[in-house]
Amino acid sequence: MFGVRAGFAGGIRLTPVARRATDGQVRQLPFAPLLRLPLRQHDGAAAVAAVRVGDEVLRGQLLARAEDERAVPLHAPATGRITRISAQPDPLLGTVGVIELAPLAGDTQEAIRGPAHDPDRHSAEALLEAIRQAGMVGLGGQASPTHLRLQRARARGVNALVINGIEGEPGLARVPALLDRHAADVLAGARCLARVLGVARGLLAVESPDEAVARVLLDAAGEGSMLSLHSLAPRYPQGAAELLLRTLSGRRLEGGITLVPDRSAVFSLATVAEIGRLLGDGLPMTDQLISLAGDGLREPGNYRVPLGTPVGFALAQAGLSAGPDRVLAGGPMRGQALGSLDRPIVKGATALTVVAGSNGGRLPQAGPCIRCGACVTVCPLNLHPAELGLLARKGEIAAMVNDWHLARCFECGCCDYVCPAHIPLAQWFRTAKGQWARAQAAAEVES
Amino acid sequence: MMAPDRPLRLVGAPHCHGGAAVPQLMLHSVMALLPVTLFAVAVFGLAALATIVVAMLACLLAERVCAPRSSLGDGTAMLTGLLLGLSLPPALPLWMVAVGGFVAVAVGKHLFGGLGGPAFHPVLVGRVFLQAAFPTAMAQAWVAPLAAGRATELPATSLALPFLAPALPYDGLSGATPLSALKAGEAGAPIADLWLGLVAGSVGETSALLLLLGGLYLAFRRVIDWRIPTALLGTVAVLSAVLHGLDGERYPAVASVLGSGGLMLGAWFFATDPGISPTTRRGAWVYGLLIGALVVVMRQFSGNAEGVVYALLLGSALTPHIDRWTRPRPLPEGVEP
Numbered sequence: 001m002f003g004v005r006a007g008f009a010g011g012i013r014l015t016p017v018a019r020r021a022t023d024g025q026v027r028q029l030p031f032a033p034l035l036r037l038p039l040r041q042h043d044g045a046a047a048v049a050a051v052r053v054g055d056e057v058l059r060g061q062l063l064a065r066a067e068d069e070r071a072v073p074l075h076a077p078a079t080g081r082i083t084r085i086s087a088q089p090d091p092l093l094g095t096v097g098v099i100e101l102a103p104l105a106g107d108t109q110e111a112i113r114g115p116a117h118d119p120d121r122h123s124a125e126a127l128l129e130a131i132r133q134a135g136m137v138g139l140g141g142q143a144s145p146t147h148l149r150l151q152r153a154r155a156r157g158v159n160a161l162v163i164n165g166i167e168g169e170p171g172l173a174r175v176p177a178l179l180d181r182h183a184a185d186v187l188a189g190a191r192c193l194a195r196v197l198g199v200a201r202g203l204l205a206v207e208s209p210d211e212a213v214a215r216v217l218l219d220a221a222g223e224g225s226m227l228s229l230h231s232l233a234p235r236y237p238q239g240a241a242e243l244l245l246r247t248l249s250g251r252r253l254e255g256g257i258t259l260v261p262d263r264s265a266v267f268s269l270a271t272v273a274e275i276g277r278l279l280g281d282g283l284p285m286t287d288q289l290i291s292l293a294g295d296g297l298r299e300p301g302n303y304r305v306p307l308g309t310p311v312g313f314a315l316a317q318a319g320l321s322a323g324p325d326r327v328l329a330g331g332p333m334r335g336q337a338l339g340s341l342d343r344p345i346v347k348g349a350t351a352l353t354v355v356a357g358s359n360g361g362r363l364p365q366a367g368p369c370i371r372c373g374a375c376v377t378v379c380p381l382n383l384h385p386a387e388l389g390l391l392a393r394k395g396e397i398a399a400m401v402n403d404w405h406l407a408r409c410f411e412c413g414c415c416d417y418v419c420p421a422h423i424p425l426a427q428w429f430r431t432a433k434g435q436w437a438r439a440q441a442a443a444e445v446e447s
Numbered sequence: 448m449m450a451p452d453r454p455l456r457l458v459g460a461p462h463c464h465g466g467a468a469v470p471q472l473m474l475h476s477v478m479a480l481l482p483v484t485l486f487a488v489a490v491f492g493l494a495a496l497a498t499i500v501v502a503m504l505a506c507l508l509a510e511r512v513c514a515p516r517s518s519l520g521d522g523t524a525m526l527t528g529l530l531l532g533l534s535l536p537p538a539l540p541l542w543m544v545a546v547g548g549f550v551a552v553a554v555g556k557h558l559f560g561g562l563g564g565p566a567f568h569p570v571l572v573g574r575v576f577l578q579a580a581f582p583t584a585m586a587q588a589w590v591a592p593l594a595a596g597r598a599t600e601l602p603a604t605s606l607a608l609p610f611l612a613p614a615l616p617y618d619g620l621s622g623a624t625p626l627s628a629l630k631a632g633e634a635g636a637p638i639a640d641l642w643l644g645l646v647a648g649s650v651g652e653t654s655a656l657l658l659l660l661g662g663l664y665l666a667f668r669r670v671i672d673w674r675i676p677t678a679l680l681g682t683v684a685v686l687s688a689v690l691h692g693l694d695g696e697r698y699p700a701v702a703s704v705l706g707s708g709g710l711m712l713g714a715w716f717f718a719t720d721p722g723i724s725p726t727t728r729r730g731a732w733v734y735g736l737l738i739g740a741l742v743v744v745m746r747q748f749s750g751n752a753e754g755v756v757y758a759l760l761l762g763s764a765l766t767p768h769i770d771r772w773t774r775p776r777p778l779p780e781g782v783e784p
Contacts, residue, residue, distance in 0.1 A: 008778060012465070152783060162784075241784035266784040326456045332463040339457050355462055367469055367521070368563040373672070373726030374467070382775040386726055405777045413461030420467040421563075427459030 007247045010380045011235045012414050014170050019209050023173040024180035026289060026302045029317050031078050031103040035308030037063065038090060039097040041346035042143035044070035049099060055082045060111030060284055063099055072135045072145045075284035077306040078103035091339065092329065093346070101308065111286060117279040119188070119195040124154075127196050127279070134278045135285040135347070140241075140268025141168050141330070143348020146275070150196050153265040160259055161194050161202030162248065165214060165269040166232070166239030169331025172291040172351050175210050175269060177302040182273040183217040187227075189276030194226060197265055201253045202227050204269075205244060207234045228254050236333065237412040241266040243380055270350070288349050290314070293331070296324040296354030305345050311352060312341030326355040333413040367421040375415035375425060381408050385415035385425050392428040397436050406432060469562075473522030475670045479661035480529055480716065486657055487533065487650045491590050492597025494537040494605055495650045501541045503528030505548025513557035523562055527551055530570045530716060533651025534709060535577070536588035540607040543581055547573040567763050568723050571756055578756075589624055589647040624648045626708045630752040635699060641706035648708065655706040662715025671719035674728060678735025679714045679742075680705060686743040698747060710742065713755040723763035730766075730773035737769075738762035 040046035047064035051057060057076040064074040080103040088098045117130045132147035163186070167175050178186065190202055204227050206214045211231040218229050230251060232238060238247055245261035252258055270289060278285060287306045294300065298319025305314050311327065312320075328335030328351075329343075335353050375385035383405055391400045400406040406429060415425045487495040506528030510519055518524070531551055535544060551573025559565040565572075578585050588604055590597070624647045625636035636646045644654025652658070666673040683704060690698035704710070718724060718738055725734050738758045745754025 149783075156782060242778075242781055245781065245784050246778070261784070262782050264784070324455065326458065326462060328460070328462060330460075333461040335460055335462060337455065337457045337459070337462070339455055341455075353462070364464075364468070368561065370469060370563045370721045371726055372472075372721035373724075376726045376775060377728060379775075381778050383777055384726070384775055408777050408780070411460070416461050417463065417465045418467060420469050420472055422464070422468070424459060426461060430459060 007249070008238075008243050008380045009382065010378045010414065011237060011243075012378060012417055013233070013235050019173070019176050019213075022301055023176040024213065026177050026181050026304055028109075029303050029305045029309060029314055031306055032309045032313040033102065034083070034310075035077055035080075035101045035103065035306060036088075036310070036344040037074060037077070037099045037101060037308040038088075038093055038344065038346060039064050039074065039099065040071070040093060041074070041307075042072070042137040042145060042348055044068070044072075044145050044148065046096060047071050047074045049085055049097065051082050051085075051099070053082050053085055056080070057082065057101070058112050059109065060113065060286060062284075063101075066132065070145060070148060072132055072137060072147070073284070074099075075135055075286055076101060077286040077308055078109075080104045090343070092336065092343075111283055113282040114284070116282040117192070119191040122195075124196045124198065127192055130279055131192075131196070131275060134275075134283070136271070136275060136278070137285075137347045138268060139270035139274055139288070139348055139350065140164060140239075141334075141348070141350050143346075146267075146271060149265075149267075150193070153197055156262075158197055158263050158265045159199055159201070160253060160257055160264045161190065161197060161199050162245065162259070162264050162266040163190060163202060163204045163227070163269055163272050164239060164241060164244055164266050165204050165206040165210065166244065167207065167210075168237075168239050168350060169333045169335075170236055171293050171353065172331050173293070174289060174291045174302060174350065175206065176213055177289065178269050178273045179206070179210060179213045179217050182277065183220055185273040185276035185280070186217060186269065187221050187225075187276065188280050189272035189274070190227060192275055192279055193265075193267060193272060199265075200226060201255045201257050203230050203248070203251065203253055203259070204228070205230045205232060205248060207232055209234065226254070237380060237414065240380070240410060240412065285347065288345055288347065290345065290349055291331075291351040292318040292354075293351055294328075294354035294356070296321050296327075296356035305349075307347065308344045310341065311338060311343050311345065314345060315341065315352060315354060320354060321356060324354045324356055328353040328355065333417070334411060364422040366423045369421055369423060372420060374418040374420065378414045378418050380412060380414065381405075381410075383409055385429075389415075389423055389425050389428060392425075392432050397432045397439070400429075400432055401436055406436070409433075470520065470522045472670050473526045475665060475668050476526050476716065477522070477529060479664045479670075480533065480651070481661075483644075483651050483654055483657040483661060484529065484533065486644060486654050487537075490592045490597075490644060490653070491537040491650060492594070493599070493601050494590055494597065495532075497541055497601060497605055498535055498537055498539065498544050498650050499529060499532030501544045502532035502535065502548045505545040506531065506552045509549045509552035509557075513553050514561065518562065521562070523556075524552060527556065527569055531573050534570060534574055534649050534712060536585060536648075537590040537650050538588040538602040538604045539577075539581075539584055540588075540609075541605050542607070542609045543577055543584060546580075547577045549573075550576045563722055565722055566766070567760055568717050568720050571717065571760055574756060575760065586627075591647055592645045592653070624708070624752070626746070626752040629699060629707075635703055635707070638700070638702045638706060641703060646707075649712075652709045652712045655711045658711035658715060662711070665715065665719070671715070672724070672728070672731045674731035675719050675724055675735040676714040678732045679718055679739040680710070682736045682739025683710065683742050686740060690743070690747060704743075704746070708746075708753045709755040713742075713759055714738075717755075717759050718762065723766055725766050725769045725773065727770065727773045727775055730769045733769050733773060734762055734766060737765060 045068035084100040136146040510524035555569030555572030741758035
């Protein structure tokens with residue numbers, strides 16, 4: 001009770017939802033009439049446009065070069081014509097240059113390919129460069145350029161690859177599709193990453209509803225596979241990389257290796273599968289495997305969506321009912337509500353969740369904190385959301401940051417989920433962090 | 448492209464909720480107290496019923512007067528009234544009950560900032576006020592269990608007019624609770640009677656068994672933190688066992704200590720009030736342990752027969768400090784995964 005344990009306390013244990021047969025399927029989305037492609041779709045730096053208005057481009061052709069080390073190139077998701085290049089505001093990305101591409105009718109989706117890469121024949125450096133040139137960013141929710149994370153892990157020195165096959169949020173179903181439809185890609189991607197990182201062993205972590213299909217995947221890999229399977233009881237948000245490593249700390253891998261968090265590199269299952277798929281065929285990243293979910297869709301499921309597709313177009317294909325209450329970029333726990341359905345799908349998008357109007361109505365009003373401590377019990381980082389909430393109400397942001405570790409909060413939303421007074425804690429913490437960042441920036445300018 | 452019929456709602460994540468709500472928590476507590484309430488009315492008759500009803504009405508009225516916006520619907524005032532009614536002697540003059548209810552809500556709750564604000568349990572504030580203001584009535588207004596005529600008539604003291612009460616004698620009543628008998632060196636009640644509740648005592652504190660069942664219900668519904676009653680009753684049991692072992696004549700047996708007085712009501716329904724108990728799990732253990740130890744010390748070594756109320760008040764006074772001592776340590780930051 002008083003000791004420091006591996007793993008973490010708290011989180012939310014939801015009744016596991018049985019996987020449906022359709023969860024393993026992936027449907028291909030057709031091309032929208034106009035694709036809008038921001039030049040920076042991820043953490044890091046923007047790419048520089050390599051095409052001009054009026055150019056005809058082929059699917060897979062380079063649209064923007066990565067000149068900054070923190071950038072990745074951007075490729076055409078469809079064969080078509082460049083109609084406009086302009087700076088446009090975006091609620092999530094800030095103002096950014098956008099290339100607009102009108103796909104040609106009847107595009108066969110055949111893409112131009114580069115050379116295929118094989119982890120057994122190519123060097124780690126060559127593979128790393130190929131990953132960058134494919135335009136890879138993390139697909140597990142944090143869209144940071146994959147090559148940068150790989151470089152940092154190499155510099156740090158790691159001995160194990162952790163493939164994070166835990167659904168980022170309740171209600172989404174990308175994992176079974178990746179394990180089932182992209183089994184070979186997952187194995188190829190794992191070998192590729194292992195080669196780049198210089199590790200011999202890895203593990204695949206999934207939650208129990210996906211254990212069976214993951215077992216099939218590993219059995220297909222045959223004897224002597226570098227991967228071992230670790231199934232965890234469902235608990236949100238154990239898929240957050242930091243928490244996952246704490247949970248897995250001390251586990252035994254094949255080859256007598258014990259997992260040590262500081263010596264492990266975590267990559268999401270989606271990232272690993274995409275690396276395997278792209279490098280094996282010499283393709284660049286041109287689309288995203290996205291979970292379209294929520295009670296506002298008639299045909300929820302997994303869709304392969306071309307980059308730049310407007311959110312509204314994608315949702316219409318999945319049977320969007322009229323008058324949704326909210327559309328979320330992401331899942332129900334952490335998804336950001338979108339004000340417009342015109343936003344394009346960008347690299348690293350994981351899910352769109354539509355909350356129908358039926359349960360909309362008035363939101364429950366926040367009451368006073370009754371100090372029940374439910375939020376404290378559930379916080380996976382052992383923060384004190386109740387105390388942070390009281391400080392937020394008083395506007396004492398410095399105390400939140402300096403005394404109560406606000407910066408550690410990653411807004412998983414567990415505290416909100418259990419709060420009987422319906423206090424929007426995560427929203428308050430988000431706002432406070434923004435104010436703190438602005439205050440720090442202002443202080444820096446002055447000094 | 449489909450245009451939305453109405454603007455999309457821009458609210459912050461998360462977009463789902465586990466369903467817990469304050470009124471619902473209060474309702475569970477009321478339900479957990481229902482068996483003991485019905486039992487009290489059966490055993491003590493009209494006197495108990497009138498005490499509970501008057502206490503609840505007084506609390507609801509005070510809530511209506513004190514709350515800036517109507518909070519009658521959240522159920523907290525109703526629970527406060529019920530708990531107050533259950534913790535008072537059955538034959539207490541009803542006007543005193545009403546005063547107690549008003550003090551509990553107006554002073555104990557709203558003077559401290561309303562829901563979530565009080566440092567002490569509002570009901571205990573009301574009860575301690577009555578104890579201080581009307582010590583004779585509070586010490587003597589007991590009713591013998593299962594008295595004849597209890598279903599049809601109120602004790603004369605119940606209907607006493609304000610400030611004229613001292614003239615009325617309390618001697619038609621049972622005179623002593625098992626705890627006060629013990630304190631006076633007389634024999635206590637049989638243990639079975641204590642647990643079943645067939646003894647004199649406050650309206651709702653006599654049946655330890657029904658209180659235990661209600662408390663367990665709340666613990667299983669996760670309305671209360673089971674650690675608090677566990678630590679509290681565990682400490683009382685262990686310390687009482689030690690004392691009884693040292694001097695079996697002077698100190699009562701464990702089963703007798705656990706079954707008597709306001710201990711069960713206090714451990715399950717007062718100590719666990721979220722507003723006055725620590726927010727952390729470790730804090731809950733410390734808090735329960737402290738109150739348990741205080742209960743034993745006050746019951747066995749002080750001049751008073753009962754010590755639960757003061758133990759609870761002291762315990763909740765320490766809550767902010769316990770919260771500070773047991774502040775959760777954030778998970779250490781690791782390297783970038």
